[in-house]
Amino acid sequence: LALLWHDRLLKAVRKRATRGDPQSVISAIDHFCRHNEWAMNVGDEKGSILDSVVSEVNPEKVLELGTYCGYSTVRIARLLPPGARLITLEFNVDYAAIARQVIAWAGLEDKIQLVEGASEDWIPRMKEHFGIETFDFVFLDHWKDRYLPDTKLMEDCGLLRKGTVLLADNVICPGVPDYLEYVRNSLSYKSCYFKSHLEYTKAEDGLEKSVFLG
Numbered sequence: 001l002a003l004l005w006h007d008r009l010l011k012a013v014r015k016r017a018t019r020g021d022p023q024s025v026i027s028a029i030d031h032f033c034r035h036n037e038w039a040m041n042v043g044d045e046k047g048s049i050l051d052s053v054v055s056e057v058n059p060e061k062v063l064e065l066g067t068y069c070g071y072s073t074v075r076i077a078r079l080l081p082p083g084a085r086l087i088t089l090e091f092n093v094d095y096a097a098i099a100r101q102v103i104a105w106a107g108l109e110d111k112i113q114l115v116e117g118a119s120e121d122w123i124p125r126m127k128e129h130f131g132i133e134t135f136d137f138v139f140l141d142h143w144k145d146r147y148l149p150d151t152k153l154m155e156d157c158g159l160l161r162k163g164t165v166l167l168a169d170n171v172i173c174p175g176v177p178d179y180l181e182y183v184r185n186s187l188s189y190k191s192c193y194f195k196s197h198l199e200y201t202k203a204e205d206g207l208e209k210s211v212f213l214g
C-alpha cells in the first residue's frame with residue numbers, strides 16, 4: 001500500500017510540476033499531501049522556516065538525516081549557492097527510490113548525493129568517503145530516537161565546527177525530548193525554538209535551531 005501511495009505522489013508531481021522547476025515540485029507535493037493523502041514531509045509552514053534558516057546560513061556543505069520523499073531535500077538544495085553540496089541519508093530503500101525521482105524531476109541531482117543506509121554507519125565515513133571535513137548545516141528529520149545519538153556521533157567524528165547550525169524537525173510532535181534536553185542544556189550549543197504546526201495539520205510542532213559553539 002505504501003508503494004502505491006508513493007506512485008500516486010510521483011504521478012501528482014509529474015502531472016502538476018514542471019520538470020526542472022523545484023518550486024513547482026514543492027507546491028505539487030504540498031497540494032497532494034493537503035488534499036489527497038497526508039504525508040510526513042516537513043510541509044509548507046515549517047518549510048518556510050527551514051528556507052529562512054538555510055538562506056541565513058548559506059551553507060556550502062549540508063547533511064540531511066532522513067530523505068523520505070525528497071521534499072525537504074529539494075527545499076534546501078534549491079536555495080544553495082553554485083558548488084554547494086547536500087548529502088542526504090535514507091535508511092528505507094523504497095523512500096530512497098521515490099526521492100531520487102522527485103530530486104530528478106526538480107533538476108537538482110548535481111547538488112545532491114542521496115546515500116542509502118543507516119546514519120550511524122555513514123556519519124563516521126563522511127570524511128574518507130565523501131571528502132567532507134565539516135558541515136555548515138545539518139537538517140535532522142529521521143527516526144526521532146536517532147537525533148541525539150547521531151548528534152553525539154557527529155561531534156565525536158569532528159563533523160561540526162564553530163558555527164555549524166543544526167535544525168531539527170518534530171521537536172514537539174512526535175517529539176524528541178532527549179535531544180531537546182541535550183542541545184538546550186549543553187554549553188556547546190546555543191538553541192532556539194521556532195513554534196509552528198505539524199505538517200498539513202493544526203497540531204503544534206516546531207523546529208529547534210542549535211548552533212554548535214565548538
Ligand SMILES: Cn1cnc(CNC(=O)c2cc(-c3ccc(F)cc3)cc(O)c2O)c1
Binds near residue numbers: 042092142144170199
Ligand atoms: C519510516 N520513517 C521514515 N522517516 C521517518 C522519520 N520521520 C518521522 O518519523 C516523522 C513522523 C511524523 C509524524 C507521524 C505520525 C504522526 F501522527 C505525527 C507525526 C512527522 C514527521 O515530520 C516525521 O519526520 C520514519
Ligand SMILES: [Mg+2]
Binds near residue numbers: 169170
Ligand atoms: Mg519530520
